[in-house]
Amino acid sequence: MTESPRSGFVTFVGRPNVGKSTLMNALVGEKVAITSEKPQTTRRAIRGILNRPAGQLVVVDTPGIHKPRTLLGQRLNDLVEQVLGDVDVIAFCAPAPEKVGPGDRRIAESLDGYPRAKKVAIVTKTDAASSDQIMERLLEVNALREDWAAVIPLSSLTGDQLEVLSDELLALMPEGPPLYEEGVVTDETLEDRIAEIIREAALEGVRDELPHSIAVTLDEISLREDRDDLTDVHASVVVERDSQKAIIIGHKGSRLRDVGARARAQIETLVGTKVFLKLHVRVAKEWQRDPKQLGRLGF
Structure with missing residues (x-):
């Protein structure tokens, strides 16, 4: 009998920069979310879709959970909470x-607030750790909660254990038809994917205090x-101060x-044509703290 x-x-949670977006891209098999060494790179709930013979996984990438210092930071945390309340x-x-x-x-403790969702623990970046470190981390993570449905070590870069993770996640999903074609x-x-690609390029090599101040429209x-x-593409890179513009x-x-x-x-890879890209840098003073500016920038 066929199942x-x-x-x-499914959504991945954790501190900023633990490899959530990279893991999502690796599972989906295509770059859907931008990645950066800078914390809080992800600013929206981005959905990547993985189709397997056994069913369909919709991976929701969210911002890293952090102590907010601005209205933007608070809104990102609120977004994570909203997503956590909706996933399986x-x-x-x-x-x-x-x-x-x-x-x-x-x-890990905050997951008590979402009793409907099943919980899985993932130890990421195993390619950058020794076997002793991996074992130590598995023990530490396993001890964080008693209700993990699985604890899985993996590497998004090498693909090690990705199949194990996708099989495990699908087995935990409810029965039902695909949600996307x-x-x-x-x-x-x-438009959103192009804006994010530009923001990723702008994040490369900038000083630590700057990433949070960069938005792209x-x-x-x-x-x-x-x-x-x-294809003609015109975009604005938005920063908070004249010194950042420079x-x-x-x-x-x-x-x-x-x-x-x-x-x-x-x-060009995304749109399938040559691209003429015109970038303009503009200043929107303290936009991370201004509700009107945040609204205009889509937050």
């Missing part, structure tokens, strides 16, 4: 190279008139050109 297909939602499985992530700390314990890898709009995207092989632009515009070159290559 009924299963489908449902919550997968807690802790990186193998780092000891479990108070932040991890606080997040086959071939769909995300419900993100093209897409002002225009269209095929060039009389040409079906060239950093993003760089000496004689050198840094902004680098950002454009990095972003353009990925956008």
